[in-house]
Amino acid sequence: MKPKGIISTNQFVWMLFSIIASFATLQVPGLLIFQAGRDAWLSVACAWFLDVLLALVYAYMGLRFPGQSMVQYSITILGKYIGKIVGIMFPIFFLLIGSTLMRSLSGLIANVFLPRTPIAVTLGISYLLIAYGVHKGVEAISRTCEVLGPLYLLSLVVMFVLLIPEVKVHRLVPMLYKGPYPFLSGIPFILSFIGICIIMGMYIPICNKPQNGFLAKLIAVTLGAVMISLIISFSVGIFGAERAGNMVNPGITLARLVRIGNFFERLEIIWFVLSIGAGIMTSTNLIWAFTLGISQIAGLSTYKHLVYPAVLIAFVLSMTSFENTIELLNFIFYSFMFIAIFVETGLEMFLFIAALISGKRG
Amino acid sequence: MALPEKTEKGVDLILTIIILSFVIIIFIVDGLPLFKKKQWKEFIVIGLLLSTALFLQIGKDLGLPAPVNVIDELIRPLGKTILQLNYK
Numbered sequence: 001m002k003p004k005g006i007i008s009t010n011q012f013v014w015m016l017f018s019i020i021a022s023f024a025t026l027q028v029p030g031l032l033i034f035q036a037g038r039d040a041w042l043s044v045a046c047a048w049f050l051d052v053l054l055a056l057v058y059a060y061m062g063l064r065f066p067g068q069s070m071v072q073y074s075i076t077i078l079g080k081y082i083g084k085i086v087g088i089m090f091p092i093f094f095l096l097i098g099s100t101l102m103r104s105l106s107g108l109i110a111n112v113f114l115p116r117t118p119i120a121v122t123l124g125i126s127y128l129l130i131a132y133g134v135h136k137g138v139e140a141i142s143r144t145c146e147v148l149g150p151l152y153l154l155s156l157v158v159m160f161v162l163l164i165p166e167v168k169v170h171r172l173v174p175m176l177y178k179g180p181y182p183f184l185s186g187i188p189f190i191l192s193f194i195g196i197c198i199i200m201g202m203y204i205p206i207c208n209k210p211q212n213g214f215l216a217k218l219i220a221v222t223l224g225a226v227m228i229s230l231i232i233s234f235s236v237g238i239f240g241a242e243r244a245g246n247m248v249n250p251g252i253t254l255a256r257l258v259r260i261g262n263f264f265e266r267l268e269i270i271w272f273v274l275s276i277g278a279g280i281m282t283s284t285n286l287i288w289a290f291t292l293g294i295s296q297i298a299g300l301s302t303y304k305h306l307v308y309p310a311v312l313i314a315f316v317l318s319m320t321s322f323e324n325t326i327e328l329l330n331f332i333f334y335s336f337m338f339i340a341i342f343v344e345t346g347l348e349m350f351l352f353i354a355a356l357i358s359g360k361r362g
Numbered sequence: 363m364a365l366p367e368k369t370e371k372g373v374d375l376i377l378t379i380i381i382l383s384f385v386i387i388i389f390i391v392d393g394l395p396l397f398k399k400k401q402w403k404e405f406i407v408i409g410l411l412l413s414t415a416l417f418l419q420i421g422k423d424l425g426l427p428a429p430v431n432v433i434d435e436l437i438r439p440l441g442k443t444i445l446q447l448n449y450k
């Protein structure tokens with residue numbers, strides 16, 4: 001099937017930015033600081049560079065196979081059977097991230113604001129919103145991201161500006177104190193999260209200017225990587241690398257420090273509400289990509305019939321995969337990067353090389 | 363009918379009942395019209411997705427590991443080796 005919605009380049013940018021930056025509010029920066037210490041921002045910078053290189057491949061493939069998503073061009077390149085086996089891995093990957101992200105976000109809400117509410121309730125309500133969004137279609141999702149993305153960016157910038165006086169720059173040096181290994185091993189970890197914007201392969205066919213795919217991704221990933229780097233640098237600069245690395249969520253802890261004068265306090269709720277919005281929109285994008293991908297694999301005329309079953313699977317996966325936050329963190333920290341890099345880099349490079357060798361075009 | 367006890371198993375059972383109800387509702391609302399219109403492909407895909415959701419939930423009740431846990435167990439040693447860290 002061909003997706004019917006059309007999105008502008010501007011919307012493309014904000015959708016990708018929401019996806020990348022939503023991870024900044026979760027446990028990812030804390031885990032990266034835990035691994036790479038005060039050099040964590042270097043891991044983000046290197047991961048940004050690698051991700052931009054990867055974006056070149058996705059943008060090229062989007063233009064080589066006009067009007068086709070990565071699921072569709074995997075069938076064009078590899079044939080009906082092998083192509084479908086390879087192609088289905090992309091939507092399954094999106095489902096996995098969407099459900100893990102929502103589990104992570106609900107855990108965060110439960111830890112920070114609603115400790116007595118069962119996680120199933122928070123998840124259920126979030127998935128109802130997601131189902132509504134996916135059912136409305138990609139145009140509605142993109143318009144929401146276009147509003148929410150700039151607000152989220154603004155909230156991050158305001159938070160950083162208000163926190164500048166608290167930063168102790170000497171905590172960020174010396175660099176490479178423990179050698180290059182910590183930051184080098186942090187690169188694949190953070191790349192696996194920044195690389196989630198391979199979802200651009202689903203957006204390029206519906207963008208009104210597909211040739212702007214690379215530019216959109218470049219802007220979004222640069223903004224996102226800068227925000228993650230700033231969260232990391234501010235956390236290390238304010239709390240020190242050891243303390244920040246042991247925090248479950250440095251972003252929330254940073255937001256808690258924000259105050260204006262002596263009377264405006266507890267402003268973190270504003271930032272947190274926006275970041276939950278970004279998280280839910282990210283999951284909406286991912287579930288949309290899952291339903292669209294599955295309908296393209298199955299050759300359906302529309303993806304709308306699959307929305308509620310897909311959301312139900314995502315809910316069950318969120319509930320059954322992880323007993324507690326420690327299990328979730330262990331999965332994110334030790335295992336996720338291998339799955340992510342296999343799909344984000346391995347599969348796409350395989351398709352890219354196969355397309356070049358076979359000389360197939362869309 | 364008495365409600366299941368508020369233990370971990372009881373909570374899981376309640377969740378399974380809720381999931382089963384949603385599967386039935388979605389099947390009636392989304393699946394049956396497709397069956398009547400003879401849109402077999404759509405009907406089969408919906409059936410597969412709903413049965414996957416139900417299978418995952420019932421599997422959890424029966425003590426089967428979730429797919430994510432299986433992958434996690436397989437890959438984790440490699441992750442620990444590369445990151446040179448261990449929480450335990």
